[in-house]
Amino acid sequence: MKIDVLVAEIGSTTTVINAFRGIGSPCPEFLGQGQAPTSVLAGDVTIGLKGAIDDLKYNLKAHDIIYDEMLATSSAAGGLRMTVHGLVYDMTVRAAKEAALGAGGIIKMVTSGKLRRTDLKKVKDINPNIILIAGGVDYGERETALYNMEQLVSLGLDIPIIYAGNIENQEEAAEICEDAGVKLYLVDNVYPKVDILNVEPTRKVIQDVFEEHIIHAPGMSTVREMVTGPIIPTPGAVMEAAKLLKDELGDLVIFDVGGATTDVHSVTEGSEEINKMLISPEPYAKRTVEGDLGVFVNINHIVEKIGLEELEDEFSNVEELIENAKPIPETEEEKRFIERLTKEAVLTALERHAGTLRYIYGPTGKKTIAEGKDLTNIKYIIGTGGALTRLPNRVEILKSAADDGRGLELYPGNDAQVLIDNHYIFASLGVLSKKYPEDALKLMKNSLNIK
CATH class of the missing domain: 3.30.420.40 (ATPase, nucleotide binding domain)
Structure with a gap:
């Protein structure tokens, strides 16, 4: 054929x-x-x-x-293992973390400020695929990022470094890595000015570096x-699909509930009203990974979150269902049980991904501020991955993501439409879109049953 x-x-x-x-x-x-x-x-x-x-x-x-x-x-x-090192956690560290997650990275360690001896030992133990160093707005603080780079190259690890900090440091960073024989990738600052995020250039370089150094897995050199x-990280491929689809359909959020993790990808600028209230910037395309929300490998974490007693009220044989859990549920009772866990995973991941409104009180009275990602403009809630493309009540589970807000959460509204990646091919279409964007978009719409 x-x-x-x-x-x-x-x-x-x-x-x-x-x-x-x-x-x-x-x-x-x-x-x-x-x-x-x-x-x-x-x-x-x-x-x-x-x-x-x-x-x-x-x-x-x-x-x-x-x-x-x-x-x-x-x-x-183990996927694309990364460590991220910045200056101030709420600023450059968070920006670097957003860039890494959006590219499909699995972040094993995050530090702010100057690295300590114990930090360096942890980096060595993790043995990441990529180290990302940021720190300082452009023409701002310089010392921390350069100190961290010197400490990291002194470990003697054969690991590529991406520098995405203060542009004044680029020449010196290049000299440090050249002297140590370390491969360095220079990229625009992820946080060039206060309250401005610039994560897309770093995301692109992370995926390029991943492809160049993919041979870490046994046999991957033959696959190459x-x-x-291209070969890109699977979660990064889903993000590529999400961004392409957003340009065609409008603001969207994608849930991917797996056996080990639950990923949420949102592509939206949010509402103008909420943007005026935001106390810190959010990326246009955001990905969060919940490593404790898996319906097979991490089933016990979700059971504990719901509560065994509550599950016993719903299922007469809970302990048996937990003990005999399979990657793919077979009986009607097994499917109903996994649906309950999947719903909990979706709602918990949504809570962690989305922002909230908060009231603060000062001399002039009460003021409303917004923190985190605004999903109120979302038009489509999309399910991909094994659970949300195969379970009988997948649409009802995703609808709960629009019904769960209690007033202050920046969740999708009830008018958001639920769509399913019926062919379970979003990750494949994300990598296909790098060369054939029009074909990938048509295939995505077919999988979503959009005419």
Whole structure:
């Protein structure tokens, strides 16, 4: 069978392969999907990739598959592990963190101010894929970022560094890294002026660096030879899809509830009224990752949050359901139980992602301020990932995200429309959009059942 583009999603546990035909034509088509265990533990992720292709052949009833291009996303080998180091936590550190998360990074450590000996030991233990250093508005404080860079390169780790701080430091930063033989990427300041975020240039460089250094996972060097286009972090690919879709449909938020984490991606500038009240800037495209909200690996965290007693009122066999939880629920009772956990994951992740209004009192009386991301202008609430594309009551779960506010939360309104990534291909389309944006957009709308 002739296929135009294959897109591989190489996860920590499962590798998925999606097949597309008609790329470059007026009617691009999603043909089907195959999957297999990722096989990191076997020492070669290409085993899982070839297994997924074999499964795709079986699903398409094809004797053989011939493809023109292969693209890929990856979260294998722990994904894109990063440490982030800035000056003031609420300013440059937060800006750098937003850039890293939006690019698909898994942030293992965040520090503000000068690094201590214990901080350096933790960085060494984490052994990140990328180190991101920021600090100081342009033409502001210089010393902290340069001190941190000197300390980090002294560790002797073969880890690329991205510098996204005060532009006055760029020349000196380059000299420090050159003397130490460390690969350095210079990028515009993530926080160039007070109350101004500039995260997109850093996001792009993070994805470029990830692709260049992707061979950390066993067998990924072979995958790099098989892949003809970019390899980007899977969560970053979902963000690329979200930004492309926002330009077509309007403001949106995407929920991805998985076995280990729940990711939320929102693309919105918020309302003009709320923007006037904001006490600190928020990125146009924001991603949050909740590492304790997974419906399989982290099932006990969600059970504890809901409360065992409350679940026992709803399910007569709770302990059995917890003990025998599967990555994919099979019986009606198992599905109903996972739906309950998924709803809790969605609402908790929403609470952590969205901002709130707050009242402060001063000499002139009560004043209303806004903190965090404003979702009040959201037009579409979208579900992707295993749980929110496969569970029977997925639409009702997502509708609860618009119904849950109690007045001060900056949540989507009741008029927000719920859409589902029915083909479960948003991550694949995010990487496809890097080369074929028009085709990716058409395929996204098809998956969402938008005519």
